Amino acid sequence: MTGAAGTGAVGTASAGIPPAGTGPMLEVRDLHVQIASRRGLVRAVDGVSFEVVKGDALGIVGESGSGKSMTLRAILGVLPPEARITSGQVILDGQDLVPLRQSDLNRIRGPRISMIFQEPMSALNPVMRVGSQIAEGPLIHLGIGRAKAAERALELMRRVGIPDPERRYRAYPHEFSGGMRQRVMIAIALACEPEIILCDEPTTALDVTIQDQILRLLATLCRETGVSLVFVTHDLPVVAQVCQQVAVMYGGRLVESGPVREVLHDPRHPYTLGLVRSAPDFDNVRESLVPIPGSPPSLISPPEGCRFHPRCKFAEEDCLVTEPPLRLLPGGRATACLHHERCIEAIEAERAAQ
């Protein structure tokens, strides 16, 4: 990774030094996505930068509505019609995808980059048999015949834990339970052996045993075939289990990033701290959960200065005027908080109180 502190890029190479000869698999630079709506222009993604190294998994967590899904859609080039990338670059293995035409992107989507969408029903074709939907990619992109593609689809259905694949091959999506639809999405995303998979809440509809199976499958793919993952989820323990690096989004921007363990156990941004503290803990049931007070920022006219300041207990005067950039900290970490040392104090005070 180069001296990218100024642009706020986030390295994901564990030691800051990528293995010789391999640049990042995916690099997102200063991405902006705007959505036209009757209420005004929604700045859904407002200057996001990160990179993912081959074989690594980057987790993205954060506020509901903070632009996580839009970031993934922008990378894949499948934004809704009213949304567009206004600036920034999406560099896949050295090539910027933003200026490409749809016909060129069609050749990349599937074999090189694929996505598991958040709501499977919105992404599956309701009138096409699930088996054919899984076989479609290999048929188009891998240059194999119909029979081979069908065989591959069956094999994938087995790998993602769909019981009785021969029978289920001919079913339609509405005949599947929520979790099985999600497994179909996962099978489609894996079908053409892409180099990078964008996962938007891939396991939320799955019970913990199937989730466990899918997470193991993804981890094995990363390790053995060098697939890279961008993994959006609200489930912090899942991030801890799957990802090496994590980035935290708030109001269309990244507010913190770094190695998973450090960020989740020792946050350096008050939003991350609030997030980690509001999670229900299986081993420690509290009377009442403590959500972050206040409401999320408007993405049409975000607050001046730091976007989190209206809800931040550490906010000082400078937070109201200065929009803090993502600044590098030691240990491959970065934060967009002007007063991040207050987090350290708060965590130490908590520990002392226990």
Add this chain to the structure above:
Amino acid sequence: MTAAALPAPAAPPAREPEPLLSATDLTVTFGLGSSIAARLRHEARVLRAVDGVDLEIRRGEALALVGESGSGKSTLARALTGLVPLAKGEIRFDGRVLPARRKHSDQRRIQMVFQDPYSSLNPRLTVGSMLAELLRVHHVVPRSEVGSFSRELLGLVGLGEDALPAYPRQFSGGQRQRVAIARALALRPDILLADEPVSALDVSVQATILNLLRDLRAELGLTLMLISHNLAVVRHLCDRVAVMYLGRIIEVAPTETLFSNPQHPYTRGLLAAIPKLSTAGDEGAPAIAGDPPSPLRIPAGCRFRTRCPIAEARCEQEDPALRISADDSSHSAACHFAFSAAGAPAAG
């Protein structure tokens, strides 16, 4: 409905409260097209998504329904809401048997939050007009208060009033899920069947919604059935837990009993698979081995035996009934070895 300091979960009342909603021998099947190949393989042509379930939801309680994906949780909830016809069994509400076609007022009192908000919200209606229409049809509030009540509802789930003129597709996944919750609460139901209501929410918003549900229970006596894969959420909110596997309920117990003393081997596997913040990577064996069987070919005898670490010959012959523990009448399990030394997990 404030999040003011709430008392700790109420101590269990001396007398068991009467059930508000109950099901007896509830069975739901889906017909499948008859293919010749399937007939040759002697396969069933109906899929029993829910297979003879007895369930009680007591007035004022929060019951969790957890279990394998595809085990029939959503189908059971839809059947209780009156959205899918029953192949067998009956549903009682407030002491009465509900007919297949329900009265308007019964429909209002039993509301469901659907698992997939994308397909359950009408894409052509703005949130404001959707709420207004519901409130009008069911006469929930006087016409003049529809607007203010709608805004209040959205506020409760953490959405601003700028959500009113927006269409469902203009929201993020988590925002859409909150619209679905607001819609179900709009009718002031007696019982809410919530299918994965917080799965798409960040943990801070999730905390807001869980606190809201807890307040509604305390202040308005709302009865809740929560379907969730997140056992931390279940432990936080629910008094009792029912575990489903392949169309059946295989264990029911008060929350703490279930988590501290699970009796069914499937429940034990489920608990072992919970991801923890402290664990990393994919070390160790999977908590439950093998693939879930097809609901079209349910194993004879115990339906869990194909994946069960303690199955014996007997399990191939006899289908275990949901049996109440001799020591604890609130705990039942459908395993031949439950509540006995033979069923205890091997030490070490």
